[in-house]
Amino acid sequence: MTIAPIVEPKIGQRIAQILFITQSLGSAALIANATVNPIVGSKLGGSDILAGVPGTLLLLGAAIASYPAGILMQRIGRRPGLALGFYLGSFGMAVGGYAIVSGSFLLFLLGLFLIGGARGAVDQSRYAAADANLPENRARAISTVVFAGTVGAVGGPLLVAPLGVLVNSMFGFEALAGPMIGGAVLFGISGLLISGLLRPDPRDIGKVISDALKKDDDAPVAAARELRAIARLHGVQLAALSMLIGQAMMVLVMTVTSLHMKNHDHNLADISLVIMAHTLGMYGLSFLTGTIADRYGRNTVIAVGALVLILGCVVAPLSTDVLPLAIGLFLVGVGWNMCYIGGSSLLADNLAPNERGRYQGAVELTVNVASAAGSLSSGFILAGLGFTVLCVIASVLTCAPLLVLMFRRLKARNIAAFE
Incomplete structure (x- = not known):
């Protein structure tokens, strides 16, 4: 080339x-x-x-x-x-x-x-x-x-x-x-x-x-495709879904963690430590995530990211002590990072240069709306149902990218079996 x-x-x-x-x-x-x-x-x-x-x-x-x-x-x-x-x-x-x-x-x-x-x-x-x-x-x-x-x-x-x-x-x-x-x-x-x-x-x-x-x-x-045509592409759908779910669920859990800790008599030093662990998970391993995505594929990173995010949502409500919360929020951050970088890379791979700005902007719109929805709903869920139920909701919804990947893999195997 x-x-x-x-x-x-x-x-x-x-x-x-x-x-x-x-x-x-x-x-x-x-x-x-x-x-x-x-x-x-x-x-x-x-x-x-x-x-x-x-x-x-x-x-x-x-x-x-x-x-x-x-x-x-x-x-x-x-x-x-x-x-x-x-x-x-x-x-x-x-x-x-x-x-x-x-x-x-x-x-x-x-x-x-x-x-x-x-x-x-x-x-x-x-x-x-x-x-x-x-x-x-x-x-x-x-x-x-x-x-x-x-x-x-x-x-x-x-x-x-x-x-x-x-x-x-x-x-x-x-x-x-x-x-x-x-x-x-x-x-x-x-x-x-x-x-x-x-x-x-x-x-x-x-x-x-x-x-x-x-x-x-x-x-x-080729000429630029219409948004509807682009939205039907499997790669684009998975990319958008992974970023949307990863962002919304991360914000859902992160937004109320400090309040959850305050309600259990933690001081600002404890809260800062947990949020610092979360932030480190969100950004600190970015270079490793990028290397894995380029070497082993975007789908692999998205799948692992979703699993790690789910694991974080499982660990975080196990105890109100600082260590489990810090580990859980760190894992939530890492899972978000992998879904975010994997999804962004997959989206760029599936778009032509004359399509990228327009459709990437549309995806950013949905991600920001999802982020706002996660932020606004988190307080209501915490007040009405508690932190554990909130984390369960986040875990269940984070399964969406995994289900899409599993369905497409099974479909590909069935098609190959009939050929």
């Missing part, structure tokens, strides 16, 4: 590294703000009931923006599309920071909605990494970008206090505005890095790779 120098492995690796840096900065900004947003929501809104509204607005913004962002990137390219996403996030955080300083709850919610819209775009960075790499390297490229979440998970909370002190001492602002103002700077820097360094555009690299592969297969370049 002869492919133009534009898609030499070093080019794809460099693109993935740039996206890792920008995602690390963006992730740190988002997690720093997520640490204080419930406090700000409660303070500006005047009631603890409103503490969860900022997170809901962010998820809503991400869900609404995901599909248009995918279409935009397909038309104008990954570089300008991602850069616009980061600039929007910078503006949204500036609005949020001003809202905190001025004491405006509605303006704060507007800022969160804009930040959510930015997230709907920049979360598609992993697809840009996939575009820029050959099929046998795609999962590792995606895992590089996903691993940036580790930097955010560690660095984000550590930024909260210093940024608060900085804006208070320099400008006399409310310390809670620090993460928003600092986040605006980090998102702005990420946008500039994307604009200046993400070259060639990953979308264009993806087209060159696809054209070269089609020439080797001696097949003509």
